Each structure stands twice: as structure tokens, then as C-alpha cells.
Amino acid sequence: MSKGRTEAGQFAVMEFEHKKADGTILSRGKRIIDLLGRRRIIEKGVFQNKPYERILTQKGEVLYESTGNILVDAFKKLQVIFFERR
Amino acid sequence: MAAVVTKYGFVETAKLMTAVDSPVAWATMALGTGSQTENTDVATLSTEITEASGLSRVSAATVTTASSATAADTAKYAHTWTSTKGSTVNVKECGVLNASAAGDMLCYATFTNAIPMESGDTLQVTWSVQVKAG
Numbered sequence: 073m074s075k076g077r078t079e080a081g082q083f084a085v086m087e088f089e090h091k092k093a094d095g096t097i098l099s100r101g102k103r104i105i106d107l108l109g110r111r112r113i114i115e116k117g118v119f120q121n122k123p124y125e126r127i128l129t130q131k132g133e134v135l136y137e138s139t140g141n142i143l144v145d146a147f148k149k150l151q152v153i154f155f156e157r158r
Numbered sequence: 159m160a161a162v163v164t165k166y167g168f169v170e171t172a173k174l175m176t177a178v179d180s181p182v183a184w185a186t187m188a189l190g191t192g193s194q195t196e197n198t199d200v201a202t203l204s205t206e207i208t209e210a211s212g213l214s215r216v217s218a219a220t221v222t223t224a225s226s227a228t229a230a231d232t233a234k235y236a237h238t239w240t241s242t243k244g245s246t247v248n249v250k251e252c253g254v255l256n257a258s259a260a261g262d263m264l265c266y267a268t269f270t271n272a273i274p275m276e277s278g279d280t281l282q283v284t285w286s287v288q289v290k291a292g
Binding site (some may be wrong): 086091115119125 | 243271273
């Protein structure tokens with residue numbers, strides 16, 4: 073899964089993959105430090121066989137989260153829009 | 159719950175650019191069982207794994223450059239650890255350093271969900287840090 077490089081707008085990326093000895097993937101994901109002041113973190117991954125995506129601040133505050141069937145907290149989504157426009 | 163390139167990483171980069179104060183490039187990677195608020199002041203892992211478990215600090219298997227926007231503009235560090243410990247080790251943090259002990263930490267991240275490493279489990283971590291104008 074590892075690309076080993078950054079993409080447009082990204083500054084640094086940490087990717088991880090946790091496997092059992094038989095090769096079964098238990099979890100994997102990546103964290104991205106983007107170029108917006110290096111303050112917004114995008115995390116995508118799989119946990120317990122469900123995909124998830126989170127956007128966090130550098131302080132670790134979750135601004136947006138989607139898991140499984142894309143459950144979105146409307147309030148957090150509004151926060152993301154506000155955050156993007158600051 | 160984030161990831162940072164530390165201020166110590168930037169300082170050491172400046173030293174490497176000038177060869178001042180005997181700078182050392184980054185080539186080791188470490189895991190830990192603690193966690194801490196991530197900011198650019200983070201100098202060490204909160205609770206680095208040092209016991210014989212297959213999960214302690216290592217010379218990274220891959221230390222190379224990769225191409226993002228320009229050829230070889232990205233530093234890439236990667237390693238796969240295999241747990242040999244009989245009991246579960248909950249890995250919560252990782253970092254890239256420039257010494258086999260102590261040293262300057264280039265970058266640091268915690269895992270939002272602790273990774274329960276059981277004997278025989280593997281954990282691959284790949285860091286990519288691009289040098290570019292911010």
C-alpha cells in the first residue's frame with residue numbers, strides 16, 4: 073500500500089500497515105501533513121475492516137470523521153468548512 | 159492524533175546544509191507505547207520500546223529518496239518490525255531519529271487507534287518527507 077512519496081499539497085506522509093503472521097491485514101492507514109500551515113492532518117485508513125477518514129488539527133482535535141457507511145457529524149462538517157475558509 | 163516534523167528536524171537539516179556542528183542524517187526508526195500531544199517541540203518518544211521484543215529502535219531497512227514533484231525531492235524511511243514478545247504490546251507512537259539511542263527526532267506521529275502487536279505480527283511504517291517551499 074505504501075507509495076513512499078508525497079502528493080500535491082502534501083508535506084509529509086506517514087503510512088502504516090499491521091499484519092498477522094499469515095498476512096492478514098489488521099489495520100492500515102496514513103497521516104498526511106499538508107501545506108496549509110502544516111496544521112491540518114488528513115488520516116485515512118482501515119480499522120477493524122472498516123474504512124475511515126478523519127481530518128484533525130495539529131492539536132489532535134477531530135474536525136471531520138467518516139467511518140463505515142460514511143456517518144458524518146453535521147456539526148463537525150460545518151467546522152471543516154469554516155476551518156478551510158480561515 | 160496527528161503527525162509532525164519537529165523543530166529539531168529543521169535545525170538538524172540546517173546543520174546538514176552547512177556541515178556545521180557535525181550533523182547526522184536520519185536513519186533509525188523507533189516505536190513507543192506512550193503518547194503525547196504532538197507539536198514541533200516533541201524531542202523524544204513518550205515511552206520508547208527498548209526491551210527485547212522485536213519492536214525496539216532499528217536502523218531503517220529503507221533510507222532513500224523518492225520522487226514527488228521533482229526527482230529525489232523526498233526523503234523516505236521505511237521499516238517492518240516483527241513482534242517476538244509473548245504478550246501484546248500496544249504500539250501508540252513512532253518516530254524517525256538519527257542515532258541508535260537518543261538523537262534528534264525528525265518526525266513523530268501517534269496512532270489514533272493503538273496497534274496491538276502480538277507475537278508474529280508485523281508493523282510496517284513508511285515516512286515520506288518532501289523538501290519543498292512551504
